[in-house]
Amino acid sequence: MTKSPTANLRNPRSKAPPRSVHIVGTGSYVPQRVLRNADLEKLVDTTDDWIVTRTGIRERRIAAENECTSDMGAQAALRAMEQAGVRGEDIDLIICATLTPDMPFPATACLIQQKIGAKRAAAFDMEAACSGFLYAVEIGQQFITSGTYNTVLVIGAEKLSTITDWEDRSTCVLFGDGAGAAVLRSSGQTHGILTTCMGADGSQSDILLMPAGGARYPASKESVSGRMHYLKMAGKEVFKNAVVAMQTAAEEALRKCNLTIQDIQCVIPHQANIRILEALADRLGAPMDKVYVNLDRYGNVSAASVAIALDEAARAGRFQRGDLILLVVFGSGLTWAAAVIQW
Ligand code: UT7
Numbered sequence: 001m002t003k004s005p006t007a008n009l010r011n012p013r014s015k016a017p018p019r020s021v022h023i024v025g026t027g028s029y030v031p032q033r034v035l036r037n038a039d040l041e042k043l044v045d046t047t048d049d050w051i052v053t054r055t056g057i058r059e060r061r062i063a064a065e066n067e068c069t070s071d072m073g074a075q076a077a078l079r080a081m082e083q084a085g086v087r088g089e090d091i092d093l094i095i096c097a098t099l100t101p102d103m104p105f106p107a108t109a110c111l112i113q114q115k116i117g118a119k120r121a122a123a124f125d126m127e128a129a130c131s132g133f134l135y136a137v138e139i140g141q142q143f144i145t146s147g148t149y150n151t152v153l154v155i156g157a158e159k160l161s162t163i164t165d166w167e168d169r170s171t172c173v174l175f176g177d178g179a180g181a182a183v184l185r186s187s188g189q190t191h192g193i194l195t196t197c198m199g200a201d202g203s204q205s206d207i208l209l210m211p212a213g214g215a216r217y218p219a220s221k222e223s224v225s226g227r228m229h230y231l232k233m234a235g236k237e238v239f240k241n242a243v244v245a246m247q248t249a250a251e252e253a254l255r256k257c258n259l260t261i262q263d264i265q266c267v268i269p270h271q272a273n274i275r276i277l278e279a280l281a282d283r284l285g286a287p288m289d290k291v292y293v294n295l296d297r298y299g300n301v302s303a304a305s306v307a308i309a310l311d312e313a314a315r316a317g318r319f320q321r322g323d324l325i326l327l328v329v330f331g332s333g334l335t336w337a338a339a340v341i342q343w
Pocket residue numbers: 045046047050051054055130169170171173234235236237238239242272273276300302330331332
């Protein structure tokens with residue numbers, strides 16, 4: 001009997017279990033230039049001691065002038081593809097999570113498609129700020145689970161240095177540039193991405209934003225002179241929300257797959273501030289040595305943060321095949337997400 005063209009699509013009434021989805025390769029890329037806290041002391045009224053004590057950040061990477069989000073995303077993607085043994089033509093879909101696209105349009109995912117030779121792939125960007133990578137993983141997973149696609153490339157890439165106000169000491173010490181990527185594929189095995197959950201609260205959209213450059217305040221002399229094309233943040237408010245939202249998301253993800261924090265070998269959170277990670281670990285009951293931290297070297301790289309951390313932790317052997325890991329993120333929107341993965 002010939003196979004119907006829709007044979008792979010999941011019938012909602014079918015009893016067949018959904019296809020499990022695995023991360024079969026990860027990759028990351030950070031630019032060469034290192035900006036240390038001592039360098040920032042020369043730019044704004046700050047000190048290495050304040051930055052380390054209040055944030056845990058020691059240095060961050062800054063992209064070269066001609067190095068764009070799509071260049072960094074493509075480098076991370078090629079490394080993930082190499083590890084997965086996947087060629088450009090094998091990829092069905094590219095999702096790029098970013099709040100610093102090369103241009104408002106076309107999508108940075110399309111520019112990456114061309115750079116990695118993924119000619120067959122559909123490509124789009126999605127924006128959920130620092131939560132973007134996990135939102136993109138969830139979307140990619142759904143396309144695979146439904147049988148629509150087999151191989152999805154998910155990327156988090158940012159050139160935050162272009163929207164950082166280098167005269168504002170309360171934000172310019174926090175951010176950096178870089179990219180991370182993961183290749184998602186279905187497999188016959190039962191483990192893989194066990195659960196994901198996402199959330200948002202638009203009522204607090206004003207505590208972390210870039211006001212201008214969109215339809216509300218298009219670029220004008222006034223928007224530029226008012227420094228409205230830079231990121232603005234009410235730090236304390238964001239801090240409090242980050243801790244609560246990440247705790248809630250992490251607990252929901254664990255509950256959904258009937259696990260407790262004791263079952264988890266490694267927690268990989270969004271890398272914004274060491275004090276947020278310590279408060280989160282404390283509330284979840286996880287010792288800090290279970291929590292992967294790289295913000296001391298990269299600062300906050302928004303959508304790329306958790307993707308870079310996942311790649312580094314996997315390559316460093318922080319968890320083994322079969323281990324359970326918990327990813328949890330938070331960002332502007334407000335948005336948050338968590339995922340439990342059996343590696
Ligand atoms: O990726 C999305 C998620 N983002 C986050 O989660 C970031 C969350 N927020 C934070 O991480 C923290 O709120 C910050 C690191 C941004 C700020 O830390 P804080 O402990 O909340 O400091 P603060 O804003 O309350 O400022 C305390 C003092 C102020 O001085 P006064 O008013 O007490 O005299 C600031 O002006 O620290 C001053 N300050 C600085 N001093 C030296 C703020 N930034 C700096 C600085 N260097 N860079």
